[in-house]
Amino acid sequence: MKQCIRAAAVAAFSSAGFCGAGMAQQQQNFDAVEIQALEVRENIYMLVGEGGNITMQVGDDGVLIVDTQFAPLSDKIVAAIRAISAKPIHYILNTHHHGDHTGGNANLRAAGTTVSGGNMAGAIRDAGVGAAIVAHENVLLRLSSETGPQATPSGGWPTSTFFGAKKELYYNGEGIEIIHVPSAHTDGDSIIFFRQSDVISSGDVFVTTSYPFIDTASGGSYSGFVAALEKLVDIIIPVYGQDGGTLVIPGHGRVSNLGDVLNYREMVIVVGDRIKSMIEAGMTLAQVKAAKPTFDYDPVYGARAGAADRFIEATYQSLGASPGEPR
Amino acid sequence: MTRSDALRAGARAVVLAGAWLAGAASGQVNLAGVWSMTLTEDFPDRLPGPELGDYAGLPLNAADRMRARSWNATILSLPDYQCRVHPSDYANSFADIRIWHEIDTTTQQLIAVHIQHFAWNTQRTIWMDGRPRPHELAEHTSMGFSTGEWVGNTLKVTTTHLKEGWLRRNGVARSDAATVTEHFIRHGGHLTWSVFVDDPKYLEEPFFRNRDYTQSEAVSIGAYPCESVVEVLLPEQGYFPHYLPGDNPFLIEFARNHKIPSEAAMGGAATMYPEYRKRLAELPPP
Numbered sequence: 001m002k003q004c005i006r007a008a009a010v011a012a013f014s015s016a017g018f019c020g021a022g023m024a025q026q027q028q029n030f031d032a033v034e035i036q037a038l039e040v041r042e043n044i045y046m047l048v049g050e051g052g053n054i055t056m057q058v059g060d061d062g063v064l065i066v067d068t069q070f071a072p073l074s075d076k077i078v079a080a081i082r083a084i085s086a087k088p089i090h091y092i093l094n095t096h097h098h099g100d101h102t103g104g105n106a107n108l109r110a111a112g113t114t115v116s117g118g119n120m121a122g123a124i125r126d127a128g129v130g131a132a133i134v135a136h137e138n139v140l141l142r143l144s145s146e147t148g149p150q151a152t153p154s155g156g157w158p159t160s161t162f163f164g165a166k167k168e169l170y171y172n173g174e175g176i177e178i179i180h181v182p183s184a185h186t187d188g189d190s191i192i193f194f195r196q197s198d199v200i201s202s203g204d205v206f207v208t209t210s211y212p213f214i215d216t217a218s219g220g221s222y223s224g225f226v227a228a229l230e231k232l233v234d235i236i237i238p239v240y241g242q243d244g245g246t247l248v249i250p251g252h253g254r255v256s257n258l259g260d261v262l263n264y265r266e267m268v269i270v271v272g273d274r275i276k277s278m279i280e281a282g283m284t285l286a287q288v289k290a291a292k293p294t295f296d297y298d299p300v301y302g303a304r305a306g307a308a309d310r311f312i313e314a315t316y317q318s319l320g321a322s323p324g325e326p327r
Numbered sequence: 328m329t330r331s332d333a334l335r336a337g338a339r340a341v342v343l344a345g346a347w348l349a350g351a352a353s354g355q356v357n358l359a360g361v362w363s364m365t366l367t368e369d370f371p372d373r374l375p376g377p378e379l380g381d382y383a384g385l386p387l388n389a390a391d392r393m394r395a396r397s398w399n400a401t402i403l404s405l406p407d408y409q410c411r412v413h414p415s416d417y418a419n420s421f422a423d424i425r426i427w428h429e430i431d432t433t434t435q436q437l438i439a440v441h442i443q444h445f446a447w448n449t450q451r452t453i454w455m456d457g458r459p460r461p462h463e464l465a466e467h468t469s470m471g472f473s474t475g476e477w478v479g480n481t482l483k484v485t486t487t488h489l490k491e492g493w494l495r496r497n498g499v500a501r502s503d504a505a506t507v508t509e510h511f512i513r514h515g516g517h518l519t520w521s522v523f524v525d526d527p528k529y530l531e532e533p534f535f536r537n538r539d540y541t542q543s544e545a546v547s548i549g550a551y552p553c554e555s556v557v558e559v560l561l562p563e564q565g566y567f568p569h570y571l572p573g574d575n576p577f578l579i580e581f582a583r584n585h586k587i588p589s590e591a592a593m594g595g596a597a598t599m600y601p602e603y604r605k606r607l608a609e610l611p612p613p
Contacts, residue, residue, distance in 0.1 A: 038465060048464060223565070227564060230564050230565075240553075241449065241553075242411055243469050243490070254464040254465065254466070254467065255464060258407070259411070262408075265567070266567050269566070269567040272565075273571065277571055296390045297390075299390050299528035300528055
């Protein structure tokens with residue numbers, strides 16, 4: 001049940017419902033969803049449907065995708081990939097464990113393959129079956145600990161995990177950094193930096209459509225969220241005046257550049273500072289909500305019902321105050 | 328017709344009347360060349376910049392007002408903000424511009440009109456070849472994506488895909504959902520550049536601004552390089568200068584110095600209209 005409550009919050013954030021990876025996928029009708037592909041750079045695409053944005057890198061080696069949206073969309077996603085490249089899908093990278101980003105893992109994995117041989121094939125008999133799913137180890141822990149009918153099937157779990165600051169790949173002629181940003185949106189977030197293409201796939205530590213969803217029940221925190229945005233700002237180099245240069249494919253929303261990330265970071269810090277000052281003034285969560293610390297940003301980020309309240313609650317709790325217990 | 332519609336219609340009537348008076352009967356006026364800014368009563372707003380807490384006559388809504396009141400000029404010292412360029416709907420407030428036309432050498436059709444602003448050396452392109460707008464989820468930029476058409480002798484430009492910007496340099500934000508409509512009207516050696524900003528998120532009504540230019544004999548405008556530097560040591564993480572609600576000590580200065588009631592200084596659509604004078608008479612002095 002706790003999992004379902006958590007998932008309900010994520011559902012409101014991600015515009016499509018889910019509980020774990022399955023419940024709302026069964027309830028929601030995806031028939032009308034179209035997968036659109038936007039070319040971001042010559043070999044990088046953003047696939048948009050329902051759920052988190054998918055980043056796709058294509059080249060001579062094959063196809064690599066970041067995140068997989070919902071399982072019922074997998075056939076359409078594969079079709080969108082095939083419209084751009086006939087090469088095999090070798091890698092799936094997950095930015096975090098939420099079902100709107102991992103729901104299609106098992107299907108997309110099954111649509112791909114892993115190059116195997118030598119020691120690897122001898123020791124692991126199914127090493128070549130399906131694409132590799134790469135993520136921070138907390139993604140595996142979260143997905144594999146789900147129980148009940150909504151649990152993510154084992155075929156959708158990461159097959160290759162890391163626990164350090166980052167993991168590196170070289171694929172399709174460029175270095176790819178999978179950089180862990182601790183305790184941000186969740187405790188398993190990674191941002192993916194395509195070094196030659198100069199594109200970052202940010203997952204939900206940066207979105208353009210809503211306030212941050214800080215999933216404190218999954219290890220997310222306000223300070224970690226700010227740190228993740230700072231990390232993005234550190235990596236991005238614009239052409240001039242905050243435009244162009246390094247581009248960011250956000251977890252949800254439109255292709256972005258440095259200026260967009262700075263604007264988002266500004267909002268997160270300004271609202272956080274206001275909540276911090278209210279906590280220091282001894283205000284309860286209810287009083288903080290009533291004071292509307294997000295009022296000036298609501299026209300931009302507050303369209304989703306409850307998004308502002310969830311952001312306030314998570315920030316309030318993350319900054320050290322329990323609801324109803326003023327400091 | 329709402330008051331907003333009336334404002335738009337009236338302003339457009341002025342714009343088009345100006346265009347008809349300007350010259351030739353059919354479109355494609357040559358706008359090319361260097362144009363020098365003409366500074367008159369708008370000098371304080373265009374060069375020194377607006378005063379803190381001066382939102383009078385701006386149709387900003389309550390949310391935008393709160394953002395403006397939180398704004399702290401210290402952000403201009405942050406390395407990431409030092410070279411932040413003016414968005415295309417604000418860039419005409421500054422200095423000289425150079426306009427040139429891109430012509431297909433075979434067909435002699437106009438492909439695009441380009442503008443270079445002296446301020447921050449930004450360039451924008453106004454596509455005249457009928458190309459479609461980018462996907463709504465494509466990158467938004469400071470210059471946006473602009474298409475143009477001739478309405479009589481006036482170049483009418485529509486811009487979308489703008490990144491969040493500002494209506495004024497004192498913290499009045501303009502959202503990334505804005506659509507901007509511009510008119511470029513040449514009157515011999517003079518150019519009028521009008522800007523309509525329609526922002527459904529931060530404006531109660533569209534915002535309208537005119538800027539005037541005079542034709543120059545110069546062939547180029549000055550360079551304006553910008554390089555960020557660390558000016559002061561700042562906290563490494565989680566720092567963004569702003570004022571908490573009620574803490575900004577500078578908001579009262581404009582109203583007090585100019586003897587304008589505080590309510591009027593805070594702007595809003597009502598403050599744009601002549602009838603607001605009646606309301607002014609009822610308000611206490613600052």
